[in-house]
Amino acid sequence: MSSATPPHPTVPGRPCSVAAALQLVGERWSLLAIRELFYGNHRFEQLTRNTGAPRDRLAARLRALEEAGVVERRRYSERPERFEYHLTEAGRDLAPVLWSLVKWGDKWAVDAKPVAFTHQAADHPEHEVDSVTVCRTCGEQVTSKEVAISVLAPGWARTGPVDL
Amino acid sequence: MSSATPPHPTVPGRPCSVAAALQLVGERWSLLAIRELFYGNHRFEQLTRNTGAPRDRLAARLRALEEAGVVERRRYSERPERFEYHLTEAGRDLAPVLWSLVKWGDKWAVDAKPVAFTHQAADHPEHEVDSVTVCRTCGEQVTSKEVAISVLAPGWARTGPVDL
DNA sequence: GCCGGTGAGTTTGAAAACACAACGCTCTGG
């Protein structure tokens, strides 16, 4: 993977990709900054205005995200030094996380949908994006009842730590 | 929509379902507690052990999640009063968020996958779940290039606030 | 040359959130 990828920090509790992911992008303001980058807003000023984050917090988050390899800083002015922020491949891979949060938020966290997304591709008619998470293999939405969990990390089971 | 749903708090910055969703489930430990509930661990002791959260933080989060209508408390013992925590419909609807975080974390935040999920349904052979977020209408994975954003909230455009 | 304005942060001091350990309370098993 990219050369920027740092050693992964250990997480408290159960070894888990969710915990590891949240360690990198789960702090307050991080995902909102990433949202703005997806929207095509790359300047610090826009990020503060549109997320509402305090400037110092945003600066700290952007540095952490850069270190995590999620965001890339590009200089667009030499003097004074000015940077824009862009998503790396890892950052762009967060799209499904945002899609699912939008979907959930639309249903459970807001009264009226504040933003809509239109899918416009050459080969089919325009339509609103209605995102859904499915299993690629069988093409179906997966309900938790049909899923068996295999804990691969040693010392842990579904219910918690096991004595070795 | 459940009767428990409280009035939605306003978010800083752009009106946005992502921000609204994170307001409810974005605090530290919340999603990890929800993960454990998906795993079928419902007791306070398990939640602390498996998430690594401090007991007081976990207690605070569970109360906030209950208030947000994501988690439900069930008494399983009268004396002493003891509760288990279960997901509501809103909570179960967070599955796609967790799937996408697992997927991203597996790829970008851990060295080796700590947990695997096997899909076992009556009508087809067992296989590992490989989650992917698609558009329900056209069935395709949606890349941000093909998506147009329509900001419905008054006073806001894609690039930020507009003067009225 | 001076004046206000913009962009990108950094600094500051008070307020909130956090972590950790210890405690209390109630039952259960020996």
Added chain:
DNA sequence: CCAGAGCGTTGTGTTTTCAAACTCACCGGC
């Protein structure tokens, strides 16, 4: 009667977070 499990709560410091002010460097008029 004592030990222990289970579930939080409380008390005590330590970190984060916040909002506002400040810095630094340029730009564009006039």
